[in-house]
Amino acid sequence: MIILDQTSKRYAGGHEALRSISMQVEKGEMVFLTGHSGAGKSTMLKLITRIEVPTSGQIRVNGQLLNRMSKSQVPFYRRDIGMVFQNHQLLMDRTVFDNVALPLRVAGAQPADMQRRVRAALDKVGLLQREKYYPQMLSGGEQQRVGIARAVVNRPAILLADEPTGNLDPVLSREVMNLFAEFNRVGTTVMIASHDLGLIARMPYRVLTLREGNLVKSSALEGIRNG
């Protein structure tokens, strides 16, 4: 689903964020991406969302080669990727409903269809009662769940999350991670960048560890999953 082949990224200033990374995330897999800040996690996510283009090497997502993708194709490619951010990136002047509906509106869904799917997404994250609220009226955990609902509302093949639990307490963090696991159970490929090692260790998924732009470890944690 996500294939990096000797992918490197060097920024204009000369900083080498990723050094010849080769890795693969299978369809329907859930992986954690971890490492200190500056290790290259963000760059990896930017490459997958086609915000950045690799300096060398290939990156292939969902069967599409991103190196050669034209600018006009990028929006359509992004519609198949759900993205969750640490600071959730909600539009504060829109209701919860309108925030979640955004990807559907961009893709031109019918109003009836939009309503049904937004409610379904809000129901999954347990915020159906909050659809008319504005984000400021919600707690941090609830805001993050709205962000997740927005990421999954058009049933993307891939769900990416950047430090989704960065601002949450352990209980809420656990809840949010379980939510991702649930989406993964129904077939979504999930990649979560996080440095919450304690939480990651307790979950039975593969962990990709980056250090100074190199992939240092790819632990399958099969033992935990099977045991």
Added chain:
Amino acid sequence: MAETQNQARRRPANRMKKRGTRRTELHSRTWLLHHRHLLRESVGDIIRHPFASALTWLVIAVALALPALLYVTQKNLEQLAGQWQEGAQVSLYLEDRLSAEAGSRLAEDLVRRPEVRDAWYLSRDDAMQEFSAWMDLGPVMESLDNNPLPATIVVIPVSQTRTDIEILGELLGNLPEVADMQMDIEWVQRLESISEVLNRALFAVSGVLGLTVVLVIGNTMRMATEARRDEIMVVKLVGATQSFVRRPFLYMGFWYGLFGGVVACGLTWGSLALLSGPVDTLAASYGTTLRLRSLTAPEALGLIGAAVVLSITSAWLTVSRRIASIEPNPI
């Protein structure tokens, strides 16, 4: 998945075609939906924040009302010049040796010329009478020993343009019977010059103020894109195309242009309504009537249309450049 691929292999051409039509259908439906949504939302925005946008479209209205007023002034001057030109005439002062009969005959000959609409003979006595009546100089003129005025033929040309009158005047002035010739077209000339000056001014002012509209809209759009920077990043991240991001701003530009144009028409009509009373009085004092011509409905529509086109174009140019530069960088 496998089945889909099989089907695809079996009827590739058919399927491709079908998918093509579906995509266009889908695209036009998406497009319509978004426009419907934006129409509702942009009107809602204006109703919710009436004063936020009012300043912008008032500036646009003033910028458009100035050339509109200049245009109307020029139009009225042209009308005035036209009225005056009706009276443009050539006076031929005849040689003293010419008899009254010869003078009348010459006048009749002149009437037959195709470029002459009318011509009549004024004897020296007629001229004297007319002059003293006009100047109210009865007693003074009576005190003169002999009549200093020549016999005159007044010629009204068919063509009322300055050059045609001048050509005719030169031609008739060279007739052997004619001692001197005078064209009463000074006022026509002056009015035409004033009209020409106004015409040039209209072009210059329209250009400058048109540019003002473009810049005002451009600046407003620049601030609007800046204010909605986060929103632009988010919609780009969830897969919005460039035109999707641009569209709400074009609607904004459309409303600015429409309101600006409508208010500009209102300002023009209002100013002319204010002027029409005094102008009537002024015209009456000169013994003529002058109906002030205002913007006609098609002209008003043209003004509004120009405002809308200007502001949408300006919005398009500004916003396209702005949103291309706002790349999502949330991570």
